Amino acid sequence: MKKHLLLTALFLAAFFLSPQANAAPAEPVKTVLTAQDKKDLDRIEVYLNGLKNVSADFLQIDDSGGMMHGDIAISRPGKMKVTYDPPSNDFIIADGSSVHIWDGELKTQTNVNQGASLAEFILRDPVRLGGDVTVSKIKRFPAKIEITLHENKDPGAGSLTLVFEDKPLKLRQWKVVDAQGRLTGVNLENMSETASFPESMFVFVPPSFVQNQ
16 A cells, blocks of 8 residues: 555554564553543534534645645534645545555555544544543644544554644644654644535546446
């Protein structure tokens, strides 16, 4: 699978990359939240649960400086489609149970269980910033707030950082660090929170199958 597809899949069904076999088990993430932290996390939960249909353009930057553009559609709960701009024919669909990754160059399909991941939490209904995830860090700026999450059952598997424009809240970016320490950032542009999509958008059909009909 090409690197940019694998790294985008980290957001959709991420952390299927296990830590190195010889690595020591990671210690559980421990975080002491202040009253202000809890207030901000409550606001973010309300905001995320209010998102139903979202569309945006994106710029993806990997750890070696490679850049890819495309568009993303989210229909909560459970569904998402990521499409890369030409000349790429790659796309990724989360249909509520599986993530389907299409490599347009190789004309191959990879499927990943959508539910067994940290990053899938944003497609849940409801979203909870607790339970099976831990908020390990909160950073505040004059017009921005960042939260970093780890999966409780496997804290060494990686982290997901969500970046919000603040007052009012608006999701602007996410950053994923995988088990090997590789960083990928995705910046959202031209975001709409009132989009509408046909159900067929989130049904995976291999392009090679369509072309052969």
